[in-house]
Amino acid sequence: MAHHHGAASAASKPAFEVAGIFRQHGPEYRRRHVLTERQAKAMSDIELCRTAALGGHMDVCDQCGYSAPSYNSCGNRNCPKCQALNQAKWIQKQEESILPIHYFHGVITLPAQIRPLALANQRMIYNLLFRCAADTLLTLGRDPKHLGALIGFIAVLHTWNREMLYHPHLHLIIPGGGFDQNGRWVSTKEDFFIHGNVISKLFQGKFLHALNRKQQKGLLKGTQAEENIFPKLRDQLYKMNWNAYAKKPFGGPENVFRYLGRYIHRVAISNQRLIAFDENGVTFHTKEQKTLTVAPDEFIRRFLLHVLPYGFTKIRRYGLLAPSNAQTKLPEARRQLEKLSPQPSNQPDSELQVYPSEESWAEFYKRLTGIDLFLCPECGQGRLKRRPLVIGDTFNEQRLHPKRGP
DSSP states (O other): OOBOOHHHHHHHOOSOOHHHHHHHHHHHHHHHSOOOHHHHHHHHHHHHTTSGGGOEEEEEETTTOOEEEEEBOOOOTTOGGGOHHHHHHHHHHHHHTOOSSOEEEEEEEOOGGGHHHHHHTHHHHHHHHHHHHHHHHHHHHHSTTTTOSBOEEEEEEEEEOTTOOEEEEEEEEEESEEEOTTSOEEEOBTTBSSOHHHHHHHHHHHHHHHHHHHHHTTOOOSGGGSTTTHHHHHHHHHHSOOEEEEEOOSSSHHHHHHHHHTTTTOOSSOGGGEEEEOSSOEEEEOSTTOEEEEOHHHHHHHHHTTOOOTTOOOEEEEETTSGGGTTTHHHHHHHHHHHHOSSOTTSOGGGTTOSOTTSOHHHHHHHHHSOOTTBOTTTSSSBEEEEEOOTTOOOOGGGOOOSOOO
């Protein structure tokens, strides 16, 4: 299990946590609602995360003698406190595989009318979303009217908006080019990939065709899947304009990965967005400096909407970036691009290798977040050393007031 260090806690611990809301209001919520096994496990893990129940070690300053326990993390991918290091590792992994070319950030969204059906058939609908999005982009990339090449991309599933409401959509990271039929690299324009309307229409057709096949086979569950309701829903969805786009990101390719990396391993809400909670409501930041207050029961309901099915892969790679091409086409793409242009047009070469693989995770985390995991929060000079927890060790919250933060 991952461990939580006192210095990091002191420097970054938010005033309120999802775990606190679960501990205070979870028992009543469980009495009033039926939870799935995965939802119950997520709640339990979050409540226990970094508490004495999971064990841990003591961090002791080698200068002033300050000490505080660092309890083990729960490791649940729905836990807001367990994602920082996963986020850091993910960003590093992507930056080590960056191609020296412009990138696009795409989004493909399922319309609101289909969300009840998606919620009742999560694994199936999410898999269709991935598959049809991949078919759409690969088909358009191969079309000579657009690029005539094998492209690649990373797709990431999100199921929430800033109000924590159910909103399934994919974020896409797309290098600006691919291999033509002769194995030569072909680049897109730096400021344009494929028009969003073209992506939307093709994705809409592919998704609804696949969805109709599932319904005909009797594989869909829920009210919207019933024979007297589904045809009306399908016809309505065919007539709608769906939402998809691919825009050039701000800055270079590293900025795209950092942008997605900030929340790719997080859940519907981070602890930092919580403002207050009591027996009447939970208040949190939404967007553009706005806030929202909902009843504790509703907050927990919204949070649990986004607990994914067991074992579901929410980050997937396709085409040129597929795992099967990691040792073949991807290195060849880099070789050709470096030969064509030794210096990428939008970033100096020195910025492409900012996270060397031999760097320790503590050093990497410090550079990424500004938090030194081993700096004593009491004296600001000493280094924290680990020792085993022993009977009688206590955690004095009031002593955790760092002299300097990130």
